[in-house]
Amino acid sequence: MYKKCIYCGAEIPEESVIDFCSRCGKGVWGEKMFNAIVQNMEEARSKGDLVSTNLPETQKEFKNF
Numbered sequence: 001m002y003k004k005c006i007y008c009g010a011e012i013p014e015e016s017v018i019d020f021c022s023r024c025g026k027g028v029w030g031e032k033m034f035n036a037i038v039q040n041m042e043e044a045r046s047k048g049d050l051v052s053t054n055l056p057e058t059q060k061e062f063k064n065f
């Protein structure tokens with residue numbers, strides 16, 4: 001599954017943490033800043049995943065449906 005870059009409409013992977021392609025990101029922030037942003041967002045997301053796996057069993061089951 002793909003979603004579209006908010007700037008140029010290029011297809012980017014659905015699982016991407018950002019809503020724009022790397023080309024636009026680098027164009028806007030520069031390569032260093034862009035990489036830092038992606039890294040921060042991936043860290044935040046993995047923390048979020050960690051939190052959701054710590055939910056009580058009943059909520060876990062509910063989530064699976």
Ligand SMILES: [Zn+2]
Nearest residue numbers: 005008021024
């Ligand atoms: Zn783009």
